[in-house]
Amino acid sequence: MVDKVIHIYVISDSAGETASKLAQAAIAQYDVLDLEVQIVRRTFVSDKETLMDVLQEAKELDAIVLQTLIVDELVVIAKQFCQENGIFSIDPLTPLVDEISRRSETEPNRLPGAMHFLNKNYFDRIAAMEFAVKYDDGKDPRGFLQADIILLGVSRTSKTPLSLFLANKNLKVANLPLIPEAHIPSQLWEVNPKKIVGLTNDPKILNVIRKERMIAYGLNPDTAYSNINKIKEELEFANNLYKKIGCPVINVAQRSIEETASIILSELGLEDRSYYHS
Numbered sequence: 001m002v003d004k005v006i007h008i009y010v011i012s013d014s015a016g017e018t019a020s021k022l023a024q025a026a027i028a029q030y031d032v033l034d035l036e037v038q039i040v041r042r043t044f045v046s047d048k049e050t051l052m053d054v055l056q057e058a059k060e061l062d063a064i065v066l067q068t069l070i071v072d073e074l075v076v077i078a079k080q081f082c083q084e085n086g087i088f089s090i091d092p093l094t095p096l097v098d099e100i101s102r103r104s105e106t107e108p109n110r111l112p113g114a115m116h117f118l119n120k121n122y123f124d125r126i127a128a129m130e131f132a133v134k135y136d137d138g139k140d141p142r143g144f145l146q147a148d149i150i151l152l153g154v155s156r157t158s159k160t161p162l163s164l165f166l167a168n169k170n171l172k173v174a175n176l177p178l179i180p181e182a183h184i185p186s187q188l189w190e191v192n193p194k195k196i197v198g199l200t201n202d203p204k205i206l207n208v209i210r211k212e213r214m215i216a217y218g219l220n221p222d223t224a225y226s227n228i229n230k231i232k233e234e235l236e237f238a239n240n241l242y243k244k245i246g247c248p249v250i251n252v253a254q255r256s257i258e259e260t261a262s263i264i265l266s267e268l269g270l271e272d273r274s275y276y277h278s
């Protein structure tokens with residue numbers, strides 16, 4: 001039985017994604033069955049009247065206010081209202097914008113939703129996503145020569161989701177499934193090993209994952225694909241190849257896509273291309 005519902009009001013003059021993700025990250029720290037936290041999104045708030053209505057709603061619910069407003073007038077109104085009414089509020093955007101302004105001696109443009117404008121970064125990201133799809137699963141090894149990153153790994157080592165996640169950071173990623181009986185494309189040996197990452201996993205975890213995949217397809221889970229000895233052979237083949245190439249190796253067992261991607265970027269010394277440059 002939930003005794004009390006905690007409301008978090010996300011107030012933004014854009015889509016509110018930044019504040020929503022921050023709220024979700026905080027909520028994820030609590031694994032309590034009798035705790036209920038509701039995120040209420042009030043987005044594209046662009047005038048004083050709408051903002052005051054939203055703030056009044058938050059006050060009546062004794063809500064936490066998490067706002068990412070950028071227009072000076074609205075920021076001041078929200079801050080003043082929360083202070084006067086004893087509302088706990090967080091403004092993660094303004095202090096950082098102000099500090100960057102101070103250090104750069106440049107005034108911010110204060111445009112709501114500026115991060116989502118269709119600028120060069122946006123189109124580069126779309127191109128990177130298309131690249132990842134085109135050169136997924138070793139479809140065309142010629143893509144290796146154009147890629148920023150090449151992911152190698154046996155089946156079910158998260159190659160495709162990692163490729164798409166990294167593509168969202170404006171990186172061109174190709175991947176190749178490793179099968180002992182299959183030919184290794186000649187293009188792979190033309191690539192700088194510093195662009196290659198070998199993915200591996202624990203045999204027992206792969207065994208479970210592959211069995212679940214077969215069951216999901218309505219097939220017998222006990223096949224050569226999920227056989228533990230066959231999996232060990234595949235992993236040994238992959239590890240020997242990684243040693244021959246001289247590339248970093250990452251075990252994806254018990255790791256999220258985000259964590260593995262972060263390790264890849266660190267290992268390869270790559271800048272996060274989702275950053276925006278003026």
